[in-house]
Amino acid sequence: MSTSPRATQQKFEPWTDPDAKPYVRIEKVTKKFGDFIAVDDVTLDIFKKEIFCLLGASGCGKTTLLRMLAGFERPTSGKIFIDGVDMTTIPPYERPVNMMFQSYAVFPHMTVEQNVAFGLKQEGVAKAELTKRVGDMLDLVRLGQFAKRKPHQLSGGQRQRVALARALVKKPKLLLLDEPLAALDKKLREHTQFELINIQETLGVTFIVVTHDQEEAMTLSTRVGLMNHGEIVQVGTPSEMYEYPNSRFVSEFIGSVNTFEGKLIEDEPSFVRIESADLDATIYVDHGVSSAPGATVWACIRPEKIQISREKPADADNWGSGIVRDIAYMGDASVYLIKLDSGKVVRVTQPNVYRHAEDRVTWDERVYVHWHASSPVVVTK
Amino acid sequence: MNWLRRWLPSGRTVVTSVPYLWLLLFFLIPFVIVLKISFSQSAIAMPPYEPLWQWASGKMLEIKVNLGNFAFLVEDNLYWRSYLNSIFVAGVSTLGCLLIGYPMAYAMARSSPSTRNILLLLAILPFFTSFLLRVYAWIGLLKNNGLVNNALMALGVIDQPIQMLQTDFAVYIGMVYSYLPFMILPLYANLEKMDLTLLEAAADLGSKPWEAFIKVTLPLSMPGIIAGCLLVFIPAVGEFVIPSLLGDPGMLMIGKVLWTEFFNNRDWPVASAVAIALLLFLVLPIMYLDRAQNQAGEDGERK
Secondary structure: OOOOOOHHHOOOOHHHOOOOOOOEEEEEEEEEEOOEEEEEEEEEEEOOOOEEEEEOOOOOOHHHHHHHHHOOOOOOEEEEEEOOEEOOOOOHHHOOEEEEOOOOOOOOOOOHHHHHHHHHHHHOOOHHHHHHHHHHHHHHOOOHHHOOOOHHHOOHHHHHHHHHHHHHOOOOOEEEEEOOOOOOOHHHHHHHHHHHHHHHHHHOOEEEEEEOOHHHHHHHOOEEEEEEOOEEEEEEOHHHHHHOOOOHHHHHHOOOOEEEEEEEEEEOOOOEEEEOOOOOOOEEEOOOOOOOOOOEEEEEEOHHHEEEEOOOOOOOOOEEEEEEEEEEEOOOEEEEEEEEOOOOEEEEEEEOOOOOOOOOOOOOOEEEEEEOOOOOEEEOO | OHHHHHHOOOHHHHHHHHHHHHHHHHHHHHHHHHHHHHOOOEOOOOOOEOOOEEEEOOOEEEEOOOOHHHHHHHHOHHHHHHHHHHHHHHHHHHHHHHHHHHHHHHHHHHOOHHHHHHHHHHHHHHHHOOHHHHHHHHHHHHOOOOHHHHHHHHOOOOOOOOOOOOOHHHHHHHHHHHHHHHHHHHHHHHHHOOOOHHHHHHHHOOOOHHHHHHHHHHHHOHHHHHHHHHHHHHHHHOOOHHHHHHOOOOOOOHHHHHHHHHHHOOOHHHHHHHHHHHHHHHHHHHHHHHHHHHHHHHHHOOO
């Protein structure tokens, strides 16, 4: 296994290839519970060997979408194809899909071994092969020595691995993971994230992961699909989602962001200028935006892309002035909350590069915040 | 105040001692009395048995232990045949309760919360009427010119009434009917708390619904099945009212034998010996099942 989990995936971008055939195709799928629309006209292509994360707050429809892929819910309309086969009405027990449940749903009356063997027995796999596959899988998730234990004798992390092994031993075409790491503590979660990626690469299974944790989605996934109110808001690689959000919602959901509402006062193909009531200077952005002049837009700037200085910046654009209201020391970085004269609070993250820095700005000091013209992302919704 | 605290039992001791005291007063002491009588000899006296010990000539304590009552139980095949028949009848009744009660409990546990409460109420509703009355009602239903026979004749299914009352069939009906709630309630309590994602997991791993039932629901409901079976089986073995009202007068049931010994023959020692033997017959399998259930409970325990 590679030490750097992402290393082998550097050039893995099937979604950029127009000829690539999607492995999972979700076609205009809508799911209604009574009047409530849980999933609203979602169309999504997921490719082989991807780790695709469905990200969203609770109640956004991500779990319902996952359950439709597993076969526990039937779409109200639309179709689901897996490996080219229409799976829309196929019951769960006939799908080449396995799921890892949020609660793990490990059978409490069976040993670890029996849990993992359950699916294979159901398939009617011969005894010798079954023993071998179960043994191999238990070794892969490092549970070999716990084979004879019952679930209540295991820790949360071990139960999670039983659930994973039980799903993977069937060699599914597609593994669905519902909040796979939510029940683990922070250290174990980070460790397990990398383990999941390693296992995924070893077996070459396609993963679809549901999570509400954007950090988890960013570390795990090849691509993220952000959902809100049953709709897919944006699909992209983690860096696309972070650096090129297509709306305020996306920019605010993934990471933290400073959003300045303003009006386009200059709109050229190569640059735009925005006037915002919150800032003393105009915002100059060195790329074009497709929007009508005079329209309300939002400039989104990530906290780490803003600098703090005591001197007034030389540029005419892209700065504001305010008082340091709060400083949070995080170790690797410090977060400054700066209240601009307009009353808007700007969040700035500065790495703590030097160990000794008596000269750092401190509480109640008047400072200037400024940023590079390439930093803001301008969104129109 | 300290001395008071030292001498008065703590609140916890008081609370836990209540059930112990209860069992001591209403189970252990009566049991010891019955045990004592079972070792005594029948006599025409008041009470109708000879004392187990007495002071002979003032200084000698004379203890007379009579094992004859138990020997009598073994010698006369009426007793062990009654025991076996009672256990057989109770076993069949328990099986009947399980076969009818399990689907009912399952349906209750899987219905929507509002319907569930209504169904639960319906299951315990019979308790609002006297047990005796309900058994009497079955006489009205099963007798030769009763509701069932009349209905069948009116429909032309039969020409003459079927003899149902005073048969084993009527006893089984009465037993299953009377004890069904005792089967349903523990089963319902067990099935209701079952984690339904386990069934989804089973389906996900390739089990059809009935396979998931056999492999997941059934083993996980084992504690409920055992509890329900015990609650039905134990009282059913000693049942007296149902066989004497609905059954064949010649039907051998240990409860009836006990009644006869006690009231008709006025042989308290033999009646006590019957009761003690019955207790032993029941206690051993129950202890075994109880241990099995504890084991299952441990396995079923999660986290």
